[in-house]
Amino acid sequence: MSDAETPDSDTHSHADHADHEHGVSGPGYTTPAAMRTESGREQTAFVMGLRVGMDVDGPDFVGVVDVDPDSPTYAELIDTVEMPNKGDELHHFGWNACSSSCHAEGMARDHLIVPGQRSSRIHILDASDPRELSIEKVIEPEEVFEHDLSAPHTVHCVPGGKIVISMLGNSDGELPGGFLQLDQEDFSIDGHWETDLGEMEMNYDYWYQPRHNVMISSEWAAPKTYYPGFDLDDVEAGKYGDSIHIWNWETREHEATLTFGEEGLIPLEVRMSHNPEETQGYVGAALSSNVIRFFEEEGGWDWEVVIDLDSRDHPDWDMPVPPLITDLLVSLDDQYLFFANWLHGDVRMYDVSDSANPRLVDRVWAGGNFGDRQEVAGHEIHGAPQMLQLSRDGKRLYWTTSLFSSWDNQFYPEIGEHGSLMLKADVYPDEGRMELDEEFVVDFGDAPGGPARAHEIRWPGGDCTSDVWQ
Amino acid sequence: MLGQDGGGETHAVSLRWRDGREESLSVGPDETVVDAAGAAGVGLPYGCLYGACGTCTGKLLSGDVEHAAEPRALKPRHRDVGYVLLCLAEPRSACRIEVGARVQADLVPNPWK
Ligand code: FES
Secondary structure, three states: OOHHHOOOOOOOOHHHHOOOOOOOOOOOOOOHHHHHHHOOOOOEEEEEEEOOOOOOOOOOEEEEEEOOOOOOOOOOEEEEEEOOOOOOOEOOOEEOOOHHHOOOOOOOOOEEEEEEOOOOOEEEEEOOOOOOOEEEEEEOHHHHHOOOOEEEEEEEEEOOOEEEEEEEEOOOOOOOOEEEEEEOOOOOEEEEOOOEOOOOOOOOOEEEEHHHOEEEEOOOEOHHHHOOOOOHHHHHOOOEOOEEEEEEOOOOEEEEEEEOHHHHOOEEEEEEOOOOOOOEEEEEEOOOOEEEEEEEEOOEEEEEEEEEOOOEOOOOOOOOEOOOEEEEEEOOOOOEEEEEEOOOOEEEEEEOOOOOOOEEEEEEEOOOOOOOOOEEOOEEOOOOOOOEEEOOOOOEEEEEOOOOHHHHHHHOOHHHHHOOEEEEEEEEOOOOEEEEOOOOOEEHHHOOOOOOEEEEEEOOOOOOOOOOOO | OOOOOOOOOOEEEEEEOOOOOEEEEEEOOOOOHHHHHHHOOOOOOOOOOOOOOOOOEEEEEEOOEEEOOOOOOOOHHHHHOOEEEOOOEEEOOOEEEEOOHHHHOOOOOOOOO
8 A cells, every 4th residue: 555545645645755865665754854844734643542540431542633723623633543442541652664664665654553551452553544543453462461571662663564562561560571573564463572681671662773773762660560650669669760771773682771870760751863873862761850861972872961850849749849751852853852841730842953962942831730821722731741742844842631540640630530631832943932822722521432531642644753764 | 140150159249439329240250340340331440451550449348359360550558458459359258349440549649749
């Protein structure tokens, strides 16, 4: 199937590939700049909608949100594709193919891989028409457990006809987890991606740079530790991560561990520069609330804290509250870094043109425990900025406000009753600032079938957090 | 009538939500509360279905249940005060159980508050 026939212009046509230097058409863009400038404005968004941990007796869904301002259904949830089972906790998802397989002829970016964090079930959705999603295949939890893995998290397509999913637990929900590999053709399970786990004891997110033969993975905790909620006793007992791991991308062996200690507790999202020549990136340490830069120097990998945020006293709370950096992303031109402080309630924009010296340029407050603004367009904000997605041209930042069902229930219990929101800020990259769009709000409290939590966002046609360049 | 083929017996289980709603179930031998509720069309929260995630947490108000496998999501302090995982819980007597999504949130309070 070719992506030329897809009706939604979010998915670029083969014409974009007329100047493809390799003379081969495929599912992605030759360079991050090509994606940024040639792909057109996003018109629909896929957004995870969850019912886990709520008294809404229904399954999770993948929602389709209309983000085309010229459409009569702008800023509405225009479709929901419910999963066949309850209890999945859809969390992160990814494409069968991205720019890293753009040299692969005949391949199209037309299937979404949608794992259930709690159920360990993996759904394959046909997304060749972004407004007509359908479930094509379901990999049942038992098939995953056979490989002694559970809790699927980050999905990346990888060169060579494969899809790799980071898995946070073994089949009992305990450590160490690993990486599950699927086949891009029929979505069957190949087995583990890695040949050697080395010192890796915990897993979470990962990113790779094929040109430099490296993959970098981060650490959350064992599923049985983070699933039920966040307990400081578990932090004290060393049950949460504080390291990232360097892998040989070709031999799939663990090569080194960078341990951050107190400065890097709970390192979650890993984002490397989009420019495939670069050998550096950032990881957000949620609990320490630091952004750590990792980089290759003289053949080895090293790290440094480049952004260090302070906890804040809250009049009604006993202890100073950390910002809790939960998600971060880098714009396609590698100029701006955005991240969310889920406990405080702000989303920040840093200029990282000088990658080792990020400069705070702007921030927006919306919801949270410290934000002045607790309402947008008459909708009360439940939660705070969390999963982020930036438009390909870098001019619109969207986010949702739910983190994880049990953690929501602990810190923002109202999400469990009323659902959460999707919001947006307009970004002015030339001026280095952003502004909350007071008109744009998608209230997942009004989702068909009852309130839902909104989580990760993806664009048909690829985005800042799914595409990797060869 | 349930309970013909297993070793145990069928037990009456009454479920109560915090908003006052109540439901009654018959839970067969070697059947978990989540399975019996599903079969009866009563919606209970759940996630992993193997004892790791705690989404199905209920609080046993009276009666006895046994977990069919290790309830990994519960710490000793939770088990001591009657929290049970309904995806693994097999009743051994008539039971009254507090259920609903809000019970899970009791397990771990906000540590900063
Ligand atoms: S459903 Fe996960 S512990 Fe019962």
